[in-house]
Amino acid sequence: MNAKSQAKPVEKQEVKVIDTTRGAVPFNTGNIPGPKMARAVMPAIPGKMLAKARRPLLIVGSEIDDKDVLARVVTMGKAGMQIASVGDSYKYLADKGLDAHYANMHALASYLCDPGWPGFDGKGGYDLVVFFGITYYYASQAISALKNFSNIKVISIDKYYHPNADMSFGNLRKDVFIAALDEVIAQLPKK
Amino acid sequence: MTLKKGSFVIEGLENVQINIGNAGAEGQIPEGPTPRPEIISLRNWDYRILDRYNPVYTPTGDTCDFCTYGKCDLTGNKEGACGIDLEGQSARQALLTSIMGSACHTAHGRHLLNYLIKKYGEDFPLDVGPSNLQAPLTETIMGIQPKTIGDFRPVLDYVEEQLTQLIATTNTGQEGAARDFESKALHAGMLDLLGMEVADIIQISCMGFPKSDEKAPMAEIGMGILDPKKPVVICVGHNIAAPAYILDYMDKNGQFDKIEIAGLCCTAHDMTRYNKSAKIIGSMSKELKYIRSGIPDVLVTDEQCVRADILREAQKLHIPVIATNEKITYGLPDRSNDSVDAIIDDLVSGKHPGAVLLDFEKIGELVPKLAMKIGPIRKAKGLTALPDDENFKKLVAKCTKCLQCTKDCPESLPIPDAMVAAVNGDLSLFEVLHDKCVGCGRCDYSCPADIPVLNVIEKASQRVIREEKGKMRIGRGQIGDPEIREEGRNLVLGTTPGVLAFVGCGNYPDGTKDVYDIVEEMIKRSYIIISSGCSAMDIGMFKDKDGKTLYERYPGRFVKGNLLNTGSCVSNAHIAATTIKVASIFAGRKTKGNWEEIADYVLNRVGAVGIAWGAYSQKAFAIGTGCNRLGIPVVVGPHGTKYRRAFIGKPYKKEDWNVLDGRDGSVVNVEPAPEHLMITAETKDEVMPLLAKLCFRPSDNSLGRAIKLTHYIELSEKYLKKLPDDWHVYVRNEADLPVAKREPLMKLLEEKGWKIDWEKKKIIEGPLRKVDVSFQPTNVPRLCKEVVK
Numbered sequence: 001m002n003a004k005s006q007a008k009p010v011e012k013q014e015v016k017v018i019d020t021t022r023g024a025v026p027f028n029t030g031n032i033p034g035p036k037m038a039r040a041v042m043p044a045i046p047g048k049m050l051a052k053a054r055r056p057l058l059i060v061g062s063e064i065d066d067k068d069v070l071a072r073v074v075t076m077g078k079a080g081m082q083i084a085s086v087g088d089s090y091k092y093l094a095d096k097g098l099d100a101h102y103a104n105m106h107a108l109a110s111y112l113c114d115p116g117w118p119g120f121d122g123k124g125g126y127d128l129v130v131f132f133g134i135t136y137y138y139a140s141q142a143i144s145a146l147k148n149f150s151n152i153k154v155i156s157i158d159k160y161y162h163p164n165a166d167m168s169f170g171n172l173r174k175d176v177f178i179a180a181l182d183e184v185i186a187q188l189p190k191k
Numbered sequence: 192m193t194l195k196k197g198s199f200v201i202e203g204l205e206n207v208q209i210n211i212g213n214a215g216a217e218g219q220i221p222e223g224p225t226p227r228p229e230i231i232s233l234r235n236w237d238y239r240i241l242d243r244y245n246p247v248y249t250p251t252g253d254t255c256d257f258c259t260y261g262k263c264d265l266t267g268n269k270e271g272a273c274g275i276d277l278e279g280q281s282a283r284q285a286l287l288t289s290i291m292g293s294a295c296h297t298a299h300g301r302h303l304l305n306y307l308i309k310k311y312g313e314d315f316p317l318d319v320g321p322s323n324l325q326a327p328l329t330e331t332i333m334g335i336q337p338k339t340i341g342d343f344r345p346v347l348d349y350v351e352e353q354l355t356q357l358i359a360t361t362n363t364g365q366e367g368a369a370r371d372f373e374s375k376a377l378h379a380g381m382l383d384l385l386g387m388e389v390a391d392i393i394q395i396s397c398m399g400f401p402k403s404d405e406k407a408p409m410a411e412i413g414m415g416i417l418d419p420k421k422p423v424v425i426c427v428g429h430n431i432a433a434p435a436y437i438l439d440y441m442d443k444n445g446q447f448d449k450i451e452i453a454g455l456c457c458t459a460h461d462m463t464r465y466n467k468s469a470k471i472i473g474s475m476s477k478e479l480k481y482i483r484s485g486i487p488d489v490l491v492t493d494e495q496c497v498r499a500d501i502l503r504e505a506q507k508l509h510i511p512v513i514a515t516n517e518k519i520t521y522g523l524p525d526r527s528n529d530s531v532d533a534i535i536d537d538l539v540s541g542k543h544p545g546a547v548l549l550d551f552e553k554i555g556e557l558v559p560k561l562a563m564k565i566g567p568i569r570k571a572k573g574l575t576a577l578p579d580d581e582n583f584k585k586l587v588a589k590c591t592k593c594l595q596c597t598k599d600c601p602e603s604l605p606i607p608d609a610m611v612a613a614v615n616g617d618l619s620l621f622e623v624l625h626d627k628c629v630g631c632g633r634c635d636y637s638c639p640a641d642i643p644v645l646n647v648i649e650k651a652s653q654r655v656i657r658e659e660k661g662k663m664r665i666g667r668g669q670i671g672d673p674e675i676r677e678e679g680r681n682l683v684l685g686t687t688p689g690v691l692a693f694v695g696c697g698n699y700p701d702g703t704k705d706v707y708d709i710v711e712e713m714i715k716r717s718y719i720i721i722s723s724g725c726s727a728m729d730i731g732m733f734k735d736k737d738g739k740t741l742y743e744r745y746p747g748r749f750v751k752g753n754l755l756n757t758g759s760c761v762s763n764a765h766i767a768a769t770t771i772k773v774a775s776i777f778a779g780r781k782t783k784g785n786w787e788e789i790a791d792y793v794l795n796r797v798g799a800v801g802i803a804w805g806a807y808s809q810k811a812f813a814i815g816t817g818c819n820r821l822g823i824p825v826v827v828g829p830h831g832t833k834y835r836r837a838f839i840g841k842p843y844k845k846e847d848w849n850v851l852d853g854r855d856g857s858v859v860n861v862e863p864a865p866e867h868l869m870i871t872a873e874t875k876d877e878v879m880p881l882l883a884k885l886c887f888r889p890s891d892n893s894l895g896r897a898i899k900l901t902h903y904i905e906l907s908e909k910y911l912k913k914l915p916d917d918w919h920v921y922v923r924n925e926a927d928l929p930v931a932k933r934e935p936l937m938k939l940l941e942e943k944g945w946k947i948d949w950e951k952k953k954i955i956e957g958p959l960r961k962v963d964v965s966f967q968p969t970n971v972p973r974l975c976k977e978v979v980k
Contacts, residue, residue, distance in 0.1 A: 029599050029637070034253030036266045062874045087873030094912035102911060104881065106832060106871045110247040110839045118843055135700065136603055138873055141249040141832030148250060148268050148277050171598075 018043070020180045023170035027136050027160035033144060038156065038168035043180040046130055046155045046167065047187025050081070053128035055119070061105065061134030062087035068174075069133055072181040074098065079188040082120060084108055086134060105134065109142040113150040125152075132158035132181070140164055157184055219335050223785020226334025227349055230356050230378050233820070236787040237374035239970050240794075240819065243847045244838035244868040246373050248281035251833055255280045258363040273363050282372035283361055285816075285836040289379035290357050292813025295495055296761055297350045297386030298518070299430055302494075304343055304389065306432050306551075307397045313341025317396045320403025321671040327771035327782065328388040328764055332381065334784030340396060343389045350382045350389075373836075380816030381786070387814075388764035394431060395668045400464040400758070403671035405748040407756075410463040412471040412731050413659035417451040419486045422566025424452040424558055427478060427501065428493035429760055431461035433515035436555030437491065438466040450562050455481065456496040457724055457759035463665040464758060471663060473732070474697035474725035475807075476630045479504065480649055484656075485575030488566040489558055490545075494518045495760070496696075496808065500632075502545060508574045511538040511561060512545030515554055523547045531557045539565050576643070577650040586647050587613040589640045596644050599637035601830070602627055602700065606634060606644060613651055621651030627702035629805075663731030664742040666723070666758020669765045672776055674749035678719070679777025683796045685895015687751040688902050689886030690719045692766045692823075693726040695803030695811040700829045705875040706804055707733040710741060710754070712879055716902050717751040718886075723763050726804070727756040763814050767821055770797045786820075787971055794822025794865070795850065795968040798886040798899070801825040802878070806834075815869055824865045824885045826878060831871040838868035842917065850889060853967030856975035861889045861968065862920050862959055876910040884915070889968040893926035896962075901929035919943060923962045925954045 024040035026032055050056050058081045064070050070092055077083050077098030085093055086105035093100045101120040103111075111117040117125050129152055131139060139156075144164045146154050156162035159177035161170045169180055225232045253266040255275065263271030270276045275283070307315070316339055319325050326337050333346055357379050360366040366375065394400060401407040417423055426434040434454065441447055453470040454462045455478050462469035472481050475496045481487065482504050490505050493516040498504070502521040505512050514520050526534045526546040531553055537543045538561060548554050578586055590610035597603050604627055609620035625648055634644035649656070681687035691713055699705055706729045714720050722730055731740045745754040749769070757765045774780040774792040782789060793799070801818050803811050806827050812834050815825040819838060827834070841847055842863040849858050864887035872878035883903040891899060900921055907915045919940055922928060928936050937954070941947045945957025969975065 027598055028603070029595075031251075033251070034266055035264050036253065062877075086877075088876035088911060091876070091910070091912040102913060102916060104870065104877070105873060106247065106249075106837055107839050107867065109249065110245065110837075111841065111843075113247075114841065116844070117841075135829055135873055137601075138829040138832055138871070141251070141835075144251070144253075145247060145249045148253060148266060149248065 018176050018179045018183070020169040020172060020176070023172070024161045024168070025171070026163050027171050028140070031137070031140055031163060033163050036147075037163035038161065038165040040161065040170050041167045043157070043169075043183035044187060046157050047184040049128060049153070049155065050130055050184070051187050051189055055124065055126045056128040056130060057082055057084055057126040059084040059086055059105070059108070059129060059131035059134065060089050061139065062089055063135065064089050064092055064133035068178050069181075072178065072185065073133070075185050076188065079185065079190070081188075084120070089133065105138060105142045109145040112146055112152055128153045128155070130155045130157055132156065134158070136160050157181065219783065221334030221784030222781035223334070223783060223788060225786055226784030228332065228378070228786065230353060230360070230375055233378065233786055234371075234374050236790060236971070237377050237820070238370070240377070240838070240868065241370060241373055244840050246282065246369065247837045247839045248278060249832050249835055249837070250277060250281050251835055253277065260363070275367055278369045279367055279372065281835050282369035282376070283366070285834070286357065286372045286376040286379060287361055288809045288834065289376040289383070289813045289816045290354060292808065292810035293350075293379045293383035293386060294354055295810050296383055296390060296813070297347065297354065299494060299761065300386045300390030300393070301347050301351070302430060302516070303393055303432060304340065304347060307340055307393050311340065311397050313339060313344070315340045315397055317392060318402060319392055319395050319669045321673055322403065322669060323672055324772055324775055324782070326388060326392055327768035327775070328384050330782045331771055331784070331786050331789050332385050336783070340393045343393060346385065346389055350386050353382055354379065376816055377820040380813050380818070381820045382817075383813035384764050384767050384817040384821070387761040388768065390761040391668070391758065391764055394461065398431065398435065398465055400461070401665065401667050403669050404667045405674070405746065405755070407665045407667045407747065408467055409662045409742060410467070410469070410471055410665045412473060412661045412663045412728055414472060414477055414481060414484075415657045415659040416470055417453060417486065420570065421449065421451045422488045422562035423486050424450060424489045424491065424562045425455055425472065425481065425487040426452070426458045426462060426491040426493070427455045428497050428516070429457040429495040430493035430516055431458065431465055433491060433493055433551055433554045434458055434462050435465050436551040437558045438462060438469060440555040441559050442466065442468070444559070446559055450559055458493060460666050460724070460727070460759035460762070471728060474728055476628070476697035476703075478630060479632050479645065480630045482508070482510065483576035483646055483649060485569070485577070488569050489513065489562045491515060491554070491558055492519055495810070506544040508576060509541060509569060511565065513554065513558060514545060514547045515549065517549065520547045521545065525549070527553070531560065535561050535564060539568065577646050578643075583647065583650050586642050589642055591640055593639060595637045595639060596634040599633045601629055601631060601633070601698065604628060606648070609648070609651070618651045618654075621648050622655045624648050625652035625655055626704060629698055659732065661732040661734065662740045662742055663728055664747050664754075664756050666727070666756050666762055667747060668758060668762065670749045670755070670769045670772065672772065675769070675772045675776045678750050679773045681751065682773055682798060683777060683890060685798060685888065685891035685899055688716060688718050688883070688899050689798040689800060690721060690769070691882055692799065692801045693720060693722040693730065693804070694724055694763055694766065694801055694814065695726055695806040696808055697725045697729060697805045698807035698828070698830050699805040701874070703729045703732055706730055707741065709802070709804070709875050709879060712906075713882065714741070714745055714752055714754055719749060719751055719753055719755070721755045721757060721766050721769070723757045723766060724760045730754070760810060766801070767818055767823065770799050770821060770823060773797050788974060790820060790822040791969050791971045791974065792822075794970065796888050796890040797822075798888050798891075799823050800865070800882055800885045802882060803831070804828040804878070806831055819868045824867055825869045826881060826885065827869070827871045829871055829873050837870050839870055840866045840868070842866055842920070850968045850970055851972060851975050853969045853975050854965065856972065859960060859966070859968070862887065864888050864921070879910055880906040880915065887921055890966065892964060893924065893962050896921065896923070896927040897929055900927060901931075904929065904932070920959065922954070923958045923960055925952060927962065
């Protein structure tokens with residue numbers, strides 16, 4: 001009996017796999033914009049793109065009031081992400097010590113389409129926008145401006161499938177959504 | 192010799208011009224350069240607006256299917272087969288939306304004008320209350336001062352002709368530039384204001400509506416106000432002509448204690464303006480809910496905001512529908528020439544589910560008689576769409592929590608959670624949903640388990656519906672000249688922080704209560720609150736701990752800290768017209784045919800902002816766009832992004848905020864005020880500081896600026912938990928700072944690099960510009976004195 005056969009078989013560790021590409025149909029049934037709709041992706045892809053982006057921007061909105069979701073926003077902010085806090089979401093981030101800036105989502109969409117916008121910090125525009133926690137239809141409409149009138153990559157890591165993004169998760173249950181955010185966060189460079 | 196209409200001069204009396212025509216309106220000399228502006232007459236003004244407030248397009252679809260070349264894929268702003276790109280197509284849609292809304296109000300006005308001229312004669316005098324400037328929009332746009340209702344004929348002729356021209360530009364192969372589509376959309380919006388003004392002034396003048404009455408009486412409002420044991424008549428829509436005959440008949444026959452009569456949507460406003468015995472159920476959001484309750488015994492429809500399925504829904508519950516306006520006829524037989532008794536027999540027997548009836552006298556007689564006859568029959572049968580207690584339990588138990596209802600709901604309401612709670616006997620979640628639900632019924636179609644979801648929500652909410660009893664001060668009409676004289680100075684100098692106009696419909700993102708909450712916050716801060724339409728109704732639906740509505744707590748005069756209701760949808764014209772009155776009465780600006788100068792004045796000096804928190808209709812978009820052309824910023828709720836176009840300023844582009852000083856034509860770089868012309872907000876907490884910010888104007892004096900800045904900072908700190916990032920932009924000297932926070936704010940300014948003389952407590956260096964009390968901000972070069980020379 002050779003050594004190989006004598007070796008104790010390695011016990012496979014069970015890894016919980018989540019699939020964020022399921023349910024990739026517009027969350028509001030009628031929200032079908034046209035021939036180009038978002039590619040459904042697994043969390044590692046937006047995570048890696050965020051890690052590699054030159055000037056990424058995270059946009060979060062009024063639906064980050066959930067404590068589990070808020071905790072992920074804070075983690076991403078602590079990892080160095082600049083945050084555009086739209087709607088009334090700033091009130092949840094005010095005391096968290098993040099690089100967070102209040103913005104009106106509609107105005108922000110307009111600024112992002114303008115190559116001359118200096119950004120929140122005066123260092124110029126952004127090459128990647130990632131968002132979650134915004135009223136579904138509101139986010140969908142705002143990013144339709146980016147889709148059609150800008151060259152910025154837009155990724156939804158929300159619990160809804162957003163057809164107007166370049167990439168999006170499908171429609172997710174909350175537990176899957178939280179797990180997906182954790183997988184995105186796992187890809188971010190440690191600060 | 193027969194004298195014809197026109198002007199002539201008699202030889203030897205060259206200084207005397209004799210005018211033959213209608214009293215007042217014809218032969219008047221315009222004071223400005225653009226009486227009866229054609230579709231590009233005001234293009235320069237529009238370009239000035241568009242250069243600063245860039246159109247932002249948020250398409251709902253990326254394709255165009257307007258002609259047989261298509262469908263064309265315009266994704267990424269590609270061109271379609273005709274050459275139009277997505278930007279152009281989006282602007283064309285904005286124009287069409289504006290035209291639709293404008294046509295709606297104008298056709299309403301035309302219907303009323305024809306009817307009222309027939310009834311009262313074209314020489315019937317205008318009477319809107321204590322006002323020399325009776326028709327400010329008509330004067331500013333047409334260059335005439337109408338005196339009689341007949342004087343409005345050429346006004347509507349003009350609007351209709353212009354709308355036809357505008358519609359023509361949307362055909363494939365016509366206009367192609369987004370910028371010019373937007374100019375035309377602004378034109379359509381302006382026409383909308385004009386059409387509305389005609390409609391409301393003539394009904395105020397002829398039908399005995401309140402005339403600038405700050406103490407107009409209260410009307411009852413809510414789904415719980417009617418006695419369902421009595422026969423119930425519900426009028427739905429916007430046009431008072433037919434309901435007035437019903438009210439007259441009931442009055443004459445002493446039937447108000449025998450029959451309940453109320454309105455849904457803006458018809459309700461005008462019914463209460465016409466007869467104090469009428470009541471209000473509420474906005475369009477209540478339409479389907481109230482019909483399905485089974486309480487109405489007769490439905491009377493006229494025009495606008497009438498659900499397309501109203502006949503189908505009514506038929507299920509044996510509620511006859513009387514269609515009284517040519518615009519909405521539902522395929523029903525026209526019974527205008529039949530006898531009242533014959534029609535009633537056919538409706539009571541169910542031979543016909545309803546009737547088109549265009550004879551107002553017959554409508555007046557038929558509807559009460561029909562209600563008295565069919566009411567007892569329907570009530571004996573207990574007709575309602577709502578499930579009984581046993582069925583309710585079965586229905587909620589059927590829910591599989593698939594979320595399809597949530598996905599189809601315009602507000603994405605968590606209906607399955609309420610179903611689960613109801614299974615366990617807890618109806619509280621449904622009771623919360625009742626207010627948030629806009630009553631569209633899409634959930635019924637989406638449920639794979641065939642649960643009639645809306646009926647379930649309403650059944651579960653019977654307790655709160657019974658308590659739904661509010662009060663609304665009925666529509667007062669215009670703001671009178673004396674009120675403008677009293678308040679105009681405060682507005683222009685900023686010592687009244689602003690006028691906030693709550694207008695539009697009930698497609699609220701998070702329920703009706705939001706509007707109440709926003710109004711309560713802002714009125715406590717001394718903003719003048721003007722309301723109209725469904726917003727005016729919804730403001731009156733809630734009470735404080737003492738059981739009082741906002742209308743009962745705050746008076747209705749046009750002064751700070753008051754709450755005014757102008758009336759129905761067409762009464763929105765008076766809100767826009769108020770800014771013209773300020774320019775004319777307070778500042779002495781000429782109005783006749785002088786749109787650009789007036790709009791320029793309003794944009795730079797009158798801190799008025801419109802808020803259409805639940806806007807859903809094309810009409811609301813047209814109203815907003817018309818206000819924009821007049822220099823009034825408008826904020827819409829988050830659903831407003833589906834209008835696909837906003838006008839958003841870029842505060843970081845300094846060159847966009849140059850204005851001229853009217854004294855010498857010099858260029859002054861000013862703070863972004865107002866920062867946007869049409870924009871949305873996501874939540875009520877976000878919108879309140881935004882409203883305060885949009886009230887800033889370059890003309891504010893220091894006291895006024897300090898007051899406005901106080902509210903902007905306080906509202907931001909209260910609702911967003913932060914000092915606004917841009918508060919310092921609005922500081923021109925230390926006197927602009929809120930008194931209570933002056934020192935800490937000066938320290939913050941110092942941290943930003945501003946130089947402060949702490950001994951004198953003065954700002955030495957830092958502001959964008961200094962305060963100049965004589966500053967005459969304008970965006971129109973020809974209005975500058977040096978240029979005029």
